[in-house]
Amino acid sequence: MADQKISEAKKYLIFNLGNEEYGIDIHKITTIIEKDMNIARVPKLPVFIRGVINLRGEIIPVISLRLKFGMDEDVYNTDTRIVIIKLDEISAGLIVDSVAEVIELDEESTESIANISGELSMDFITGVGKSNGRIITLLNLEKLVSLEDSQGK
């Protein structure tokens, strides 16, 4: 039984945007880098796609989650990180204010979105996780980084 419980628990990377905490499935993360390189702007794209960076010889598009979620523009400081994620065919970087920690959430401590409503478009959220009184928004990366967004204006 004990084994089963562990397998049900998923690991999430927790990061901050403003005062809110978000989580993404750790299996989809390739690496986390500091924001110390230039992002090359790419024309004709929605404003939240900031451009592309060179990650060890690979060209990776970078998305500002703040702008995607309608928040204020990013202020880059020493805490700023780019979380590189890899979905099936797409690699992308997500700019976040800071990265906090990795926590484990089992099914009991996550709630599906049906029970909540908020400002964010529900599409981007898979659910909400609770851990020691903290509320963590769990993101749906497949929806967040969809090809439709990138097809230019």
Added chain:
Amino acid sequence: MDMSQYLEIFIEETREHLQSLNQCLLQMEKNPQDGSMLNEIFRVAHTLKGMSGTMGFNRMSRLTHDMEDVLQALRSNEMKVSPELIDLLFKCLDALESYTTMVVETGSEGTEENAAIISSLAEMIKKKGVVSSNSANKPAAANTTAASPAGSAADLALDQYDINVINKAAALGNNAYQITVKLNKGCVLKSARAFIIFKTLERHSEIIKSEPKVQDIEDEQFDFEFTVAVLSKEDESVFDKDLNSIAEVDEVIIKLIKEKEAVDQPTSGETPDTDDQEAKSAAENADGDSSQVKTDTAAKKTKTGKTVRVDIDRLDVLLNLVSELIIQKTRLEGLEGIEKTQSYTEAVEYLERISTNLHDAVMKVRMVPVETVFNRFPRMIRDISKNLGKEVELKMSGEETELDRTVIDEIGDPLIHLLRNSCDHGIESIEQRKNLGKPEVGLIELKAYQDGNNVVIEVGDDGQGINIDKVKKKAIERGLINKDMAANLTKKDIIDFLFKPSFSTADKVTDLSGRGVGLDVVKTKIEALGGFVEVETELGKGSRFYIRLPLTLAIIQALLVMVGEEKYAIQLSSIHKITNIPATDVKLVQKQEVVMYRNTVIPIVRLDRVLEVPRESDEEPKNLTLVIVKKGERLTGLVVDKILGQQEIVQKSLGKFLSGIKIITSATILGDGNVALILDVNALAN
């Protein structure tokens, strides 16, 4: 036995055989009397039958068996080659191809029985009269007996070392045997079969010598028989029983190598006795025979050199690494703040040379001859011309010209379009050609050759050519131009209309073409590959399409420019000239900014506006730097802020996420690690 490891070999060989079957059928159609083609076709069908049978693909085997029956009837002159027969054989070929495709995709041949083909094969035989049911087996059996005189086998040539071993073994109570195994002529995967035989032998004995060598046997470098010398405590009959129980073994000849004989031989060096001489000459004969056979097979397999099959992904990884190396090399060259001593410069230059050579070598590995694309065209032209009731000959040359794999994969469709066009629109009907005094058989030429850093593929025909007036009229009808404009257009401008989407001059839509999709697709595809298309045409004489393609897509020479604070790269091959002009030279024509350049009006594109580059001040500079780019013959001026210089850059895909952006083709990583975008000149010039 698990066959999966041989599946790849099977697929590869089957494809080769089908390709040669295709060529032979085309030859036979042209020249029905040529018996050598028939023999070759028979051979291929027979091999395919054996191979598919071994692999357990019974439907393929069945079909080839029935093909053989028909071919055998042809060989024995029971029937004659007829167009229907050729068509039927082509159908068989198609069916075999689709089986192979099934095998590639699923690992099994599928369930399509192709009953229609099989029954028409049977009918074909019936119609022409008698054919015995086992006709297919007869020649095979005859071959076997002819090639291997029963019971005799060349003796192994044993050297001093072998004899010593045999003597020692004899002292320990071991017998030495010489075993000659003859495999069935229909045996495919001979090496696999030989492997099984070796394994069987090793159960009871020790193999001390083998002729041909084990290595050669593993590489299938042997005819259908081989001889081994073994040491064993067992009796002859054990081997006889074991070996004969293995499938596809026709004959096993076992001889005891006598101790005495073995002792005799070394001394016989000076005064050879008659026995030995006989044995030697027999061996020589056998050698002569087998070498003859060998050269035959060598001729058949001309193209299988010493090769290794490598997954294309691995080559991509290799190319990526080389690209990284070139980026770092460029970075090293531009490094500031270090003392550039002579030895430093020398080292960098050496590095440059090596990395260039390495790049060339890797690119060469990725090169594929255009033959792989061309070889399906003869059949296609045959089918199309038959369909249209025209006589067309396809002449191909330069099939060995090589192109990068990435380019090869893409040029098939455009070429099919052009060839179909030539067949359908270009070549006239037989009556028309007769009336015009042209040869009845139309000629389509497909040529490939290298020209500098480009490869040119020409598709030409001796048909009616493009009717410029007709195109002009259509363009006016379609409202693309008005009559006054039409008068001023050059021939080239008018031909360009053909490349516009859904533009067709054909009076009627046929099965093949005339719907107006085609040339614009060709053009888009070729331009996406970094190439371009040109046309030469003369009314009544024919047309010729030139496709110019870059050798490789990965590494290009580019000009780096600044727009605002951003760096962009422009492919050097599309740049015509760089020039400075006073801002006041820019004029407006129909809301389009233009400048006069060498007495022609060229449109200009302000990159900062198109690329939405953020600007701090709106002040117009007094002078503009123009990079004049050419797209085909048309020039366009791109306004940039600063020219940085020329550099070798590595193209990197922007990835699927950003694939929708039109004016950027890809990106590159500069020496400082930053990313610069590569502009799509073709899209900007539109």
